[in-house]
Amino acid sequence: MKFPYYKPLGYPEGDYRVGPLARLNVASHCGTPLADDELKEFKKLGKGQCVHSAFHYHYARMVELLFCIETAKRLLDDTEITSEW
DSSP: OOOOBOTTTOTTTTBOOOSHHHHHHHOSOOSSHHHHHHHHHHHHTTTTSOOOOTTHHHHHHHHHHHHHHHHHHHHHHOHHHHOOO
16 A cells, blocks of 8 residues: 655655545536535535545545546437437
8 A cells, every 4th residue: 555745744744645535625626516516515524624534535436426427427318429420
């Protein structure tokens, strides 16, 4: 397992997170209606700050999965994609 950190600060003072939790902490929106609504709820967990709890990695993954499902549905419903030309 990797434990990335900012070298000038050293470990553990300079440690940081990567992955879905980090992506949602820096995101302003997801780009689909339901995922955007859920992102707002996710951001409330941080009370104006970043969400740090490792437990919330699962929540972050669920928000990203919701975005993927909404995007897949939009693409499948697109008649331009499913047409036979």
